[in-house]
Amino acid sequence: MAGRTVTAGETAVAGGAAAGTSAETTLRDVLPVGEENGTFVGRVWDPARGAPVPVAYRGTGLWDVSQLAGTSATLMERADLAAELAEVYATEPTWHIEEVRLPEQATGPVSVSGAGPASGAGPASGAGPASGAGPDAAAAAGDSAGRGEAASAPVLLAPVDLQVLKACGVTFAGSMIERLIEERAQGDPARAQQIREEMQAAVGVDLSAVVPGSAEAAAVKEQLLGLGWWSQYLEVGLGPDPEVFTKGPVLSAVGTGDAIGIPAFSAWNNPEPELTLVVTAEGRIAGVTLGNDVNLRDVEGRSALLLGMAKDNNRSTALGPVIRVFDEGFTLDDARTVSIELTVEGASEAAGGDGYVLRGLNTCGSLSRTFERLVDAALGDHHQYPDGCVILTGTLFAPTEDRAVPGEGFTHALGDRVVIENPLLGRLVNTVGRTEELEPWTYGVRALFADLARAGLQA
Numbered sequence: 001m002a003g004r005t006v007t008a009g010e011t012a013v014a015g016g017a018a019a020g021t022s023a024e025t026t027l028r029d030v031l032p033v034g035e036e037n038g039t040f041v042g043r044v045w046d047p048a049r050g051a052p053v054p055v056a057y058r059g060t061g062l063w064d065v066s067q068l069a070g071t072s073a074t075l076m077e078r079a080d081l082a083a084e085l086a087e088v089y090a091t092e093p094t095w096h097i098e099e100v101r102l103p104e105q106a107t108g109p110v111s112v113s114g115a116g117p118a119s120g121a122g123p124a125s126g127a128g129p130a131s132g133a134g135p136d137a138a139a140a141a142g143d144s145a146g147r148g149e150a151a152s153a154p155v156l157l158a159p160v161d162l163q164v165l166k167a168c169g170v171t172f173a174g175s176m177i178e179r180l181i182e183e184r185a186q187g188d189p190a191r192a193q194q195i196r197e198e199m200q201a202a203v204g205v206d207l208s209a210v211v212p213g214s215a216e217a218a219a220v221k222e223q224l225l226g227l228g229w230w231s232q233y234l235e236v237g238l239g240p241d242p243e244v245f246t247k248g249p250v251l252s253a254v255g256t257g258d259a260i261g262i263p264a265f266s267a268w269n270n271p272e273p274e275l276t277l278v279v280t281a282e283g284r285i286a287g288v289t290l291g292n293d294v295n296l297r298d299v300e301g302r303s304a305l306l307l308g309m310a311k312d313n314n315r316s317t318a319l320g321p322v323i324r325v326f327d328e329g330f331t332l333d334d335a336r337t338v339s340i341e342l343t344v345e346g347a348s349e350a351a352g353g354d355g356y357v358l359r360g361l362n363t364c365g366s367l368s369r370t371f372e373r374l375v376d377a378a379l380g381d382h383h384q385y386p387d388g389c390v391i392l393t394g395t396l397f398a399p400t401e402d403r404a405v406p407g408e409g410f411t412h413a414l415g416d417r418v419v420i421e422n423p424l425l426g427r428l429v430n431t432v433g434r435t436e437e438l439e440p441w442t443y444g445v446r447a448l449f450a451d452l453a454r455a456g457l458q459a
Contacts, residue, residue, distance in 0.1 A: 025102065027097045027101070027156060029429075031321055032425060033097075035423075037058075039056075039329075041081075041325055042156065042159040042320070043156075043159055047153065052451070055094070058089050060096055061097070062096075062097065064095075071161045072159060076280060076287065082325050101257075103254070156255055158253040158319045162387040163390050164250060164387070164388075164389040165392075167392035167394075168374050168393055181199065183231055183301055192407070193400075212368050213241075221234070221235075244377045245307055250387075251443060254318050254430070255320040258318070259438050260431070260433070261434065262296075262414075262434065262435060263296070263436065267298055268298035269297055269298070270295055270399050271295075271420070273291075273292060273395055274293050275364050276393065277374070278390050279375055279378075279391060281384070281386050281387065283379045285332055286325060288323070289319055290422065290427075292318040292418065292420055293392045294313075294318070296309070297310075297411075314435050314438070314440065315441075318418075318428055319428070332371065336371065338425070340421070340422050341359070343357065343358070344356075344416050344417070354413065362396045412432050414433060415432065417429070
């Protein structure tokens with residue numbers, strides 16, 4: 001099938017491979033190498049110190065900045081971080097990007113979310129997920145602090161640690177409509193297209209042009225109530241208050257080059273490419289990164305009260321590759337205009353897959369609410385986050401193209417390679433596996449603090 005150019009939120013199917021999504025992806029492929037003047041921070045598992053350390057990144061170098069702060073959360077609180085890192089960039093880097101591995105390339109039993117993956121933790125390239133991490137890796141997973149044999153090289157991790165993982169839903173008109181369809185289909189993908197057509201005929205108004213919380217939005221609500229089409233999804237899409245939920249526990253995010261997971265109980269699911277705000281304890285948006293708010297459409301479609309089951313599973317949040325810190329060359333206003341490209345590449349037919357390729361686009365300029373409004377809803381006098389938080393801002397992308405069965409739309413297949421990218425921010429690359437069969441999450445706050453103490457670092 002021939003590919004086609006897509007507009008915001010659309011999808012397309014094409015034969016062939018997506019460029020740059022092979023298993024040979026390296027750090028050079030995912031970091032924004034061309035942004036020679038940008039200010040970037042992330043996290044690396046340092047085998048010499050036996051601990052994750054915050055790093056600064058620029059060009060082809062990575063600098064250990066644990067002398068400024070022992071964690072990403074504390075580093076992002078520094079008011080003059082961009083200026084401090086400008087001085088760091090004038091020194092010799094700690095590592096060249098060729099020396100640092102992605103999790104899927106790492107060797108040695110180092111546990112997943114906090115300290116990098118165990119050997120064999122990721123799914124097999126292009127052929128679906130591995131059946132498990134293997135006995136050696138499984139044994140190492142029990143050592144949650146990763147204090148066994150160290151990884152043989154530094155490993156890039158998710159760029160956040162102690163920040164709470166928050167996310168917003170229904171922040172675009174397109175995703176609002178798809179959530180309503182999920183609800184009315186009660187999780188049955190076969191009914192989705194019929195309901196989509198019925199809704200378009202019934203509503204008769206361009207919901208994307210309606211400002212949430214406005215008088216016009218209130219009038220639309222009354223109209224839709226009269227038609228029997230009102231829903232909790234339209235309430236958070238058009239009403240005064242956005243949907244904000246906790247996406248996952250602290251330290252549970254995976255980074256680029258790691259596996260994301262789909263639980264066995266889900267048969268209708270998709271990636272959600274999103275710009276992610278990195279927010280300090282005081283509510284200051286200090287930078288942004290890329291995120292994948294992995295979504296189980298069938299679970300949430302059964303009931304909105306199952307949101308936790310649909311959103312919070314092992315390996316259901318991917319962030320990275322690095323945080324772009326705001327400076328004179330890239331500001332919050334620049335972030336408002338970011339467009340994020342998505343490519344999902346199925347395993348090749350030779351490897352037992354379908355060779356499917358899906359492409360989509362998320363444009364932040366089409367958000368129904370401002371970044372500041374989303375932060376105010378999450379953090380303020382009503383709720384504090386002493387270690388800061390990250391907020392996935394939602395996506396315009398909602399896949400409706402059929403992948404296999406006509407009328408059932410898109411869903412992930414094991415072995416899918418998911419690439420979320422923007423040239424200013426880098427590439428978030430993950431492979432889909434079965435959640436229950438991937439390396440479990442064992443590296444928590446106690447393990448992190450033990451490793452920091454042993455390395456002589458303070459959180």
